[in-house]
Amino acid sequence: MIKWERLKKLAKEISGMDVEIYASTDVADEIISMVGIKENGRVDILLNMNRVKSADMAKQAIAHEITHAMMMANTHGPEFKEQLIVVENEVRRRYEA
Numbered sequence: 152m153i154k155w156e157r158l159k160k161l162a163k164e165i166s167g168m169d170v171e172i173y174a175s176t177d178v179a180d181e182i183i184s185m186v187g188i189k190e191n192g193r194v195d196i197l198l199n200m201n202r203v204k205s206a207d208m209a210k211q212a213i214a215h216e217i218t219h220a221m222m223m224a225n226t227h228g229p230e231f232k233e234q235l236i237v238v239e240n241e242v243r244r245r246y247e248a
């Protein structure tokens with residue numbers, strides 16, 4: 152079982168942004184998840200449910216996408232990777248809390 156409400160709550164808390172999580176099976180196979188930021192500042196995360204099968208994958212995907220949103224960056228450079236580690240650890244800690 153994946154604790155979706157908890158994931159949504161922790162994503163909001165960690166990012167300080169208004170996060171919504173969407174799940175779909177109608178997503179290209181190579182995409183695990185994606186993120187978009189609306190003009191009103193809301194962060195929409197889309198998860199490919201053909202790929203996100205476990206709580207661990209959901210945590211990783213959400214950590215990845217909120218890191219993009221927090222950094223306002225689409226790239227995966229060294230700064231992104233550094234920040235991602237911090238966010239992933241925080242996601243894991245809060246998920247189990």
Ligand SMILES: [Zn+2]
Nearest residue numbers: 215219225227
């Ligand atoms: Zn990415």
